[in-house]
Amino acid sequence: MDASCPLCGRPLVPGPSVNEHHLVPRRYGGRERVAMHRICHDKIHAVLSEADLRDHYHTPDRLRAHPEIAAFLRWIAGKPPEFVDGHHGARGRRRR
Ligand SMILES: [Zn+2]
Numbered sequence: 001m002d003a004s005c006p007l008c009g010r011p012l013v014p015g016p017s018v019n020e021h022h023l024v025p026r027r028y029g030g031r032e033r034v035a036m037h038r039i040c041h042d043k044i045h046a047v048l049s050e051a052d053l054r055d056h057y058h059t060p061d062r063l064r065a066h067p068e069i070a071a072f073l074r075w076i077a078g079k080p081p082e083f084v085d086g087h088h089g090a091r092g093r094r095r096r
Pocket residue numbers: 005006007008009010036037040
């Protein structure tokens with residue numbers, strides 16, 4: 001798989017830095033899922049409610065146009081593709 005993140009455009013490295021996002025929340029019957037960075041995914045849900053996602057922000061282009069997400073994307077652009085924010089998921093350093 002050589003995919004890139006629909007939000008930030010950086011490569012997706014299979015493993016714990018990658019998550020799936022429902023473009024329309026499952027609660028509202030959404031089925032379409034996209035793979036994206038966990039950190040990008042967390043940002044979406046930190047900024048937008050599920051109703052916002054359903055009503056307007058159900059495409060990557062619309063997400064990228066949100067001012068807070070746009071600012072995040074400028075910040076994340078310089079981080080390595082496997083970068084995961086320090087305060088979640090820092091456990092599990094042992095890898096198999
Ligand atoms: Zn990303």
